[in-house]
Amino acid sequence: MELRKPPPVRRLTGYEVPSSPPSNGNGLHAAAGFRLPARLGAPSMVAIDRMQVEELSVSYGHKPAVQSVSLPIRQGEVLALIGPSGCGKTTLLRSLNRLTELTRGASLRGRITLDDVDVAHMDATALRRRVTMVFQQPNPFPMSVFDNVAYVLREQASRRPRRAAVQGAVHEALARAGLLDEMAGSLDHPALRLSGGQQQRLCIARALAANPQVLLLDEPCSALDPVSTRLIEELIAKLREDVAVVIVTHNLQQAYRVADYVAFMYLGELVEYGSAHKMFGSPREQRTKEYIGGAFG
Amino acid sequence: MSTAITASARRHERPTASWRLTDRLGLGLAWLLGLLFCAIAGAIVVFFLIEGVRYLRPALLVTNPVAGVSQGETGGFLDPLLGTVIIGAMAMAIAIPVGVAIAVWLSEFGRPTLMARVAESAIEMMAGEPAVVLALFGLTLFELPALGFLSQTSHGVVLGQSFFAAAALLSLVGLPLVVASTREGLQAIPAHVREASYALGKTKIATTRRVLLPAARPSVITGSMLGLGRVIGDTAIVLLLLGGTLTFQPANSTPVLGVLRGTGDTLTGYMYYNSPAGDGNSHSKAYAAAFVLMLIVLALNLGVDVVVRRSRRAVRWS
Structure with a gap:
């Protein structure tokens, strides 16, 4: 799939690199009750517009889930969607690759573009190869580690190209997910025998195998232990250079650790969108302040 | 409150001791029927095991049936x-x-x-x-x-x-x-x-x-x-x-x-x-x-x- 035109490249502003994270001595005023953890990785200095959400509303039957949300999604940045349960963040995420279509009764208004093409006009399977997704529960397919990744590289249900032909790409995807060294000797083992953390990183490797432009993560660490969580967060920080990352999370500390931009949603509305720096430092909205401060959620 | 319950439960040996009579009768009936059906299934298996071992000969598996009067001529x-x-x-x-x-x-x-x-x-x-x-x-x-x-x-x-x-x-x-x-x-x-x-x-x-x-x-x-x-x-x-x-x-x-x-x-x-x-x-x-x-x-x-x-x-x- 070719890009229609080169996407605009922009320098980020207002992003001074924090010099000494432990003291948070970077001029941030943390909202009451929220201790700022150390951020992972230096922020990327370029950002490429990938997706644009314009006035998106989604409802299930008569129940609105997302109400006229607009925000940009850029490569080079990690966007975190935060908010209490049922606020529509997962629905928003699932609209980006048109997974909402699979839910009966779901209806969608507004526009989402990927590289300036309306996703509604794209073939759903083609879109989903460019905007891949990782789920809350690790869900490797019941096949070997190798085949889990190779499945993505092959045409639909086909078993071709053969193993030798996809080996390079499979190894590359596993390497990008930081799993290649660990899995070197066990590529033929059933993926469901791996530990939860390894399974989730395999799911990330699988999602990266198609070389997507956007990677959607739906609470990828909520079923994992702290060590696996750490590994995945480091991975996300590394990945944002090559792929736009959108992560839904319930964990504010995690949002702070990995996100460059944060969107706070509440009752289906986008309450506030801004840089992580601003959202965690001095949010504009009272509700954001309360949520980040732990008043509700 | 909870300590009192655990203490009283510990005093009785059987966990069913505090059950109502109908519950205990039901449990007994369930056990009885379970054992009965086990016995029936076991009886079927044992019966055919004994009969089968008594009459099963390797030759029966490799010869064809023949219509006949006595056991000796009917084949396998x-x-x-x-x-x-x-x-x-x-x-x-x-x-x-x-x-x-x-x-x-x-x-x-x-x-x-x-x-x-x-x-x-x-x-x-x-x-x-x-x-x-x-x-x-x-x-x-x-x-x-x-x-x-x-x-x-x-x-x-x-x-x-x-x-x-x-x-x-x-x-x-x-x-x-x-x-x-x-x-x-x-x-x-x-x-x-x-x-x-x-x-x-x-x-x-x-x-x-x-x-x-x-x-x-x-x-x-x-x-x-x-x-x-x-x-x-x-x-x-x-x-x-x-x-x-x-x-x-x-x-x-x-x-x-x-x-x-x-x-x-x-x-x-x-x-x-x-x-x-x-x-x-x-x-x-x-x-x-x-x-x-x-x-x-x-x-x-x-x-x-x-x-x-x-x-x-x-x-x-x-």
């Missing part, structure tokens, strides 16, 4: 044993693919909704249908001149009895079990696993073939084994549609096709013939055949157990 049950194997293989060769296809359609597609619902109740109805009713229907069906090529024709009359006819109807006996088990297996797969495949740009068909069916394979195998057990245990269809002719009576001398178009028998038919109620008058051989059939069915059940136990560890998402 080679053909019925082969018939059981053939009929089981043929019926399941139809029931498994069709059953899996129906289960996938019902579970994954379910459209058009009305048709799916009709199919669902049709299969449930088929599961409750007495085999002899199916057999009678099958006989009228396979006696049609248009289907004459599947059985023998004598003086222009289509007999309608053949391995083909019996296997076709017996597949209907196995089908509901395959469908039910496969559907259950498919529905046990969490929705996010399907979505994970769709979210990688895979179609529904690709997902079904590469992810869902492999994940449901243990259920397909379980259903197939249960279905096979039902198929080889059926008698009514065998007698009506296979002829129950003790030995194979090929329609012509064509090697395989001739036999399949001809009539034959299975272990169940053989047992019916030789049972005290039948014409055969070789009761001991009926017991021996019953023992062999029971071993086959027990082996199938054991196979189901092994598959289920192994799959519980192999295919499981949190």
Whole structure:
């Protein structure tokens, strides 16, 4: 799939690199009750517009889930969607690759573009190869580690190209997910025998195998232990250079650790969108302040 | 409060001591009935074990039945044993693919909704249908001149009895079990696993073939084994549609096709013939055949157990 035109490249502003994270001595005023953890990785200095959400509303039957949300999604940045349960963040995420279509009764208004093409006009399977997704529960397919990744590289249900032909790409995807060294000797083992953390990183490797432009993560660490969580967060920080990352999370500390931009949603509305720096430092909205401060959620 | 409860519970040895009388009576009844049915099942196994070991000779497995008066001249049950194997293989060769296809359609597609619902109740109805009713229907069906090529024709009359006819109807006996088990297996797969495949740009068909069916394979195998057990245990269809002719009576001398178009028998038919109620008058051989059939069915059940136990560890998402 070719890009229609080169996407605009922009320098980020207002992003001074924090010099000494432990003291948070970077001029941030943390909202009451929220201790700022150390951020992972230096922020990327370029950002490429990938997706644009314009006035998106989604409802299930008569129940609105997302109400006229607009925000940009850029490569080079990690966007975190935060908010209490049922606020529509997962629905928003699932609209980006048109997974909402699979839910009966779901209806969608507004526009989402990927590289300036309306996703509604794209073939759903083609879109989903460019905007891949990782789920809350690790869900490797019941096949070997190798085949889990190779499945993505092959045409639909086909078993071709053969193993030798996809080996390079499979190894590359596993390497990008930081799993290649660990899995070197066990590529033929059933993926469901791996530990939860390894399974989730395999799911990330699988999602990266198609070389997507956007990677959607739906609470990828909520079923994992702290060590696996750490590994995945480091991975996300590394990945944002090559792929736009959108992560839904319930964990504010995690949002702070990995996100460059944060969107706070509440009752289906986008309450506030801004840089992580601003959202965690001095949010504009009272509700954001309360949520980040732990008043509700 | 809670410490008081644990203390009083500890004072009584049995955990049921604090139960009401009706609960205790119910528990006792449940135990009694459980033991009763264990005893009945055990009695069947032991009875046929003793009878079978007493009468089963290796020679019985390799000689063919012969109609005769005394036990010494009636031969063995080679053909019925082969018939059981053939009929089981043929019926399941139809029931498994069709059953899996129906289960996938019902579970994954379910459209058009009305048709799916009709199919669902049709299969449930088929599961409750007495085999002899199916057999009678099958006989009228396979006696049609248009289907004459599947059985023998004598003086222009289509007999309608053949391995083909019996296997076709017996597949209907196995089908509901395959469908039910496969559907259950498919529905046990969490929705996010399907979505994970769709979210990688895979179609529904690709997902079904590469992810869902492999994940449901243990259920397909379980259903197939249960279905096979039902198929080889059926008698009514065998007698009506296979002829129950003790030995194979090929329609012509064509090697395989001739036999399949001809009539034959299975272990169940053989047992019916030789049972005290039948014409055969070789009761001991009926017991021996019953023992062999029971071993086959027990082996199938054991196979189901092994598959289920192994799959519980192999295919499981949190």
